[in-house]
Amino acid sequence: MEISRAADGTYDHGDHARFTGEVWLRGTLRGDDGTNVGIVHFAPGSRTHWHHHAGGQFLVGLTGRGRVRSRGEAGHVLEPGDVISVKPNEWHFHGGTPDTPLVHVAVNGGGDAMWGDPVTDEEYEEGF
């Protein structure tokens, strides 16, 4: 059993190869199969680039309110306590809403993530 204490957590600034706007990430622990858990803070309007995960991903809304959308699909507004499952290799993005920050837990399945283009302002509005 391993523990990652919130009190000892360090936060990385989301780099602009993967994120748009002000994003802060706390990585925590990795399981034997490569699954790992992070906590992600998005400022209003900030979001990931389009990306997918070989092992899929779960998001759990903690505070604030966010936008999550898979390419070509309708968007979901993520509220605290909502849980989202993203399938392996499904292109998607997540972030705050235009007016609200978002904090979510991210559970990333094992294997690599593939990062694509930034989510344009038009794509960020589409489907909401």
Add this chain to the structure above:
Amino acid sequence: MEISRAADGTYDHGDHARFTGEVWLRGTLRGDDGTNVGIVHFAPGSRTHWHHHAGGQFLVGLTGRGRVRSRGEAGHVLEPGDVISVKPNEWHFHGGTPDTPLVHVAVNGGGDAMWGDPVTDEEYEEGF
């Protein structure tokens, strides 16, 4: 992409074959590899029985304060934002502290859980 809304969540009462005391569980979504996410509410003093998961487990403290311990190891007090990784097939328990409730996210790896004996009052105090 699937979403489980907090607003639509239903809660099951923890049964006495797996839990001691007042426990309420909200199941949410399951990924392709069987990994699933739940939200678990423990009243003070309530706890799981000894158990393990074939695919391991992550716990993320949301509110309150809890106790988590693997058999034969020192215990951890789980605070909000703390993350715990439990290895596959590692016997452990989790629950509230004697004086505080606990709500945590549980990320259960694929495969079966094995449930054992209740955690006695002595075992619940040991290692804290």
